[in-house]
Amino acid sequence: MSDAGGAGRAGEGVAPGPQAPRTVIEGRYELLESIGSGAMGEVWKAYDRRLRRHVAVKGLLARTAMTADTRRTAMQRARREAEALAKIEHQNVVTVHDQVETDSQVWIVMKLLEGRSLADLLRRERVLGVPRAAGIGLQILQGLRAVHQAKVLHRDVKPGNVLVRDEGLAILVDFGIASFAGANRVTKFGIPIGTPPYMAPELFAPASPGPTPASDLWALGVTLYEMAEGRLPFRGHEVWEVQENIRSSPEPPYRYSGPLAPVIQGLLAPDKDDRLDAATAEAMLHEVLRDPELPAAALAEQRTQAALPDFTPDPEQPAPVEVAVPDEPEGKPGGRRGWKVGLAVVLAAVLAGGGWYLSPDDEPSGSSGSESEAPAVTAAEKRWEKWRSTNEVLRVGVKKDQPQLSEEKDGEYRGFDISMALAIAEALGYEKGEVRFVPVNTENRPTMLDNKRAHLIVASYSITDEREEEVDFVGPYFRAGRTFLVREKSTRYDLRSAADIKQKKVPVCTAAHSTYERHLKEGGYKAYAPQPANYETCVNKLLDESADVYAVASDDVLLAGLAYEKRGQVRLLDSGAGTEEYGVAMRPEDQPLKGKVCTALRQIITSGEWDRMYKDHLAVLNLPPWDAPDPPTCGT
Template identity: 85%
Template sequence: MSDAGGAGRAGEGAAPDPQTPRTVIEGRYELLESIGSGAMGEVWRAYDRRLRRHVAVKGLLARTAMTADTRRTAMQRARREAEALAKIEHQNVVTVHDQVETDHQVWIVMKLLEGRSLADLLRSERVLGVPRAAGIGLQILQGLRAVHQAKVLHRDVKPGNVLVRDEGLAILVDFGIASFAGANKVTKLGIPIGTPPYMAPELFAPASPGPTPASDLWALGVTLYEMAEGRLPFRGHEVWEVQENIRSTPEPPYRYSGPLAPVIQGLLAPDKDDRLDAATAEAMLQEVLRDPDLPPAPLAEQPTQAALPDFTPDPERPAPAEVAVPDEPEGKPGARRGWKAGLAVVLAAVLAGGGWYLSRGDEPSGSSGSESKAPTVTAAEKRWEKWRSANEVLRVGVKADQPRLSEELEDGTFEGFDVSMALAIAKALGYERGDVQFVAVNSDNRSSMLTHLQVDLVVASYSITDEREGEVDFVGPYIYAGRTFLVRKESEKYTLDSSADIKKEKVAVCTALGSTYVEHLKEERYRIYEPQPSGYEGCVKKLLNKATDVYAVASDDILLAGHAYKRPDDVKLLEIGAGTEEYGIAMRPGDRPLKGKVCEALGQIITSGEWKTMYDQHLSVLSLPPRGAPNPPKCAT
């Protein structure tokens, strides 16, 4: 239960049963029942005898043994903190009615709110949908800005400390471990206090200055992600687990966030100086909610206009690319200016796409009647036209080191089957060849290139797997591949004619970082070369260098056959396994306007015979088993 939350058991003015003896603070506030406990104290439902109303009362001091000096210091700190909290007057922050001091405690008396916590809401609904998540997130942010302007830091922003009322109003509660400007860091056994999955990484740096407004904004980013995606971005029960997950995977996958993704990414910047400031985040959330193509949430989920002021779309507002982002008076002008300009453009591009799920990540179901389908088609075409007009250049990620598949030439151009596939799709999308920009990617960075909006599509031997489905969306397959090894053609030390020889001799096998072969080789107990290079060209160079102990490269047959074709005197392919790899065209999760058009384009390429022409041109010269075109993909209508 949150700070000032609680289901009403008695009428607002009904006095408690006089027969039951209870603690009364300062002769006025009668403690009735405990309604929850925070990190620093217990919250009570109480009765204000003077004004005859129910309130919430919480102590600001922990129940720990103190000396006279430490108690005096703690009391002084809590007194100043209560005074600071009492000055905050905002509809999205719990109202503080009074401050009361007893012998060993400082109490704050707050408005008793009816409603349920955001945590309870997420437990029952899991994913709230973009409009609702953005609306609640904006209210939390507006409350935080009021808190920060009062020189107070909340320090425990999370769904459990946000109350959502029936009319849609979100209220920030539980200031049990809040601190004000100039206060000493609150710690427990030398560790900053808070809820680990929501704690910013800078709080654990050796020379950390302690919490700042940016730390609260990080927690807001985690909360936004949880509302939109239905799970935490960085999991772990202990502080070290969460921090290790942030360090190892700083970019969590975005599947349902759509236009919220740039806001969340900005708030979850690991370096606090690069983090989105409050003013910019607020402007971006307002822009998400003002999108004219934003479908309304289900009626039960819609907050009232009174609860969400200024959310009504303004027909006179500028286009997304021209959105004005106000400066943050208290922010750092240098480090964050780039975020403001860059994310305004990013927001325009993502909003133009409009591709994200509304409520729980499900595709909308259509009726079988032709009359009911017409509006859906019209809406889809409208979304695509908006996406296309916002993206004059199509940026495609391809690999630069895969002969016959995709390779960068000396003049900086690219060629190969993947490149031809990308150009054919671009043409079907209405792009001339000069409007297509190829960007070199590798197995390790291609998903982050999509996440950071550096490319729109990736056509780079990207295998479709269940694990990757959460990171990117796929259309495909556009070709099948088998598994094989590339080995030295002549070796003085080993004779390697099969995969069994590689395993028996325990030679080092190289594979690219981020490829599906890392886990496969581990499972099959091959000896993996460390460290893994970012691309297969690095593996082939090590294979050709007799000074290294790399004697084999593991990957797809199409990919390795190209290297064997290019270096016939130096390397050879071993037996080719079954077709177990399906290459897909990847894009950002939920980018429905683009995905729908790419799916249609790939179907046309496969059925028209264009696929066979490209295959014959680039791959037929390789020593591969005969391969036909895959079936056209099924496109959502």
């Protein structure tokens, strides 16, 4: 780590702002300002000089005096957090770009996220209401499922470790005490670590196996209760006060939770073997959110001012601590209603048409009123109706040179992307004749949106951090691998793998402004120059024996279609590392459209229509089979 002036040399990409000396890590990450700190580390807003973007940089070691042994243990814990985060790629889990270790600190470089913590949101609004609580809880759960699939345990799920962005996206952060398969222990045997109000009771049993995915789900249950009820389910400042309250009163009161109560009850089962598993909890949360009469949008946008509950929520959330395990006291927790009836209770509440939210008199409403009374139109629905009425034709940007994916032949578009666009349009209420396909290429996609020549782009548009700064995405709707297309017979090179291309410094062609311009540079490949605007030009050059192009880099599904069309002339190499996630892109200003597209894509994926599209268009390419992506999480 070194100190450097704010100006720097020309071309270094120094961030704008005051020219006072600032700390620069490894000559790349310039620390601008501290944006958060706690017991488990400090977070800085920083500027990445190499990629010219702002990032979040977290120093994982607290600024406290340490002995050599303490520092060694702390460094081990810090490396552990970086390793845990690097295993996970999910929209509801913070993205890690890099890890840097200096003599006295371990730093992780993350995507800089705009938003507030869920703890801040609760301090301001006290009670969120069922639709918002269920929507945020579902996103936390989906992030946790990705975490657990990577064999990682978060171990500190709580509102302070969930970031909520303005558009409603919830992101799980701070893996400072995470554990994962094969990792060394950093706490003494038998001493659990965590934030007391969110720690599961099994962690304190005499023969406890330690944290499990069920422990994280318990913490999610506490968080859901806190969002819906405005307080912690089991009070206490010391860990044993909390645990004693769990033992003596395992069924906290439910005043505002409505159909969300069975989900919370199932997650807060004191016996982990009776606790809801993640898949069942997710299904129940979907049922809570599926009722079209739940006023989710109205709550999210209008911030209904309900009277405050007659209790005071905990003002601050304690930091994680280590706590010793006592002997198990005699007696068992009191009985509780089994969670297995929970899904039926949720369905009954939804089918009854109960719109559970906080009314001005603090009572759940939705159970009274005439059954024949028409449901209120939400603010979001009104905005959508206005958007739809002013856009009688839906213009969709697509590519026309990608066999089986998106191509134009004899004046007609067809392929997987085309079927996806038409299915989304149908869900938005557009007939096929009301959809206009607009040809786009890799370079002009954002311009076509910005100039309003297209409302949506469905054109193998990979979701990246940089692109999300200029357009909004819904997705992913497809995941592609990365590979190369080479000549079937070449008089100059015999190319059998990506390693051959790199070792022999073969010029590689790709589309300008595609993600592969950066991938090739970072991978040490020789790039053809200048890169053309589309892949079709690259393939034409590949087939031209007089051209100095011997390989084309792109997504496996794009190149497989070209290889299928030009069988005998070109050959597809095996897919390499990394994936590209395609999203449906739109202007950030078109939020009414985004919500409808998200709902449509969820339906396409969950109904099996995605699988039918794949079979109709892409199965013939004989690629390694891809399952449908997870349904997108649509903000409440």
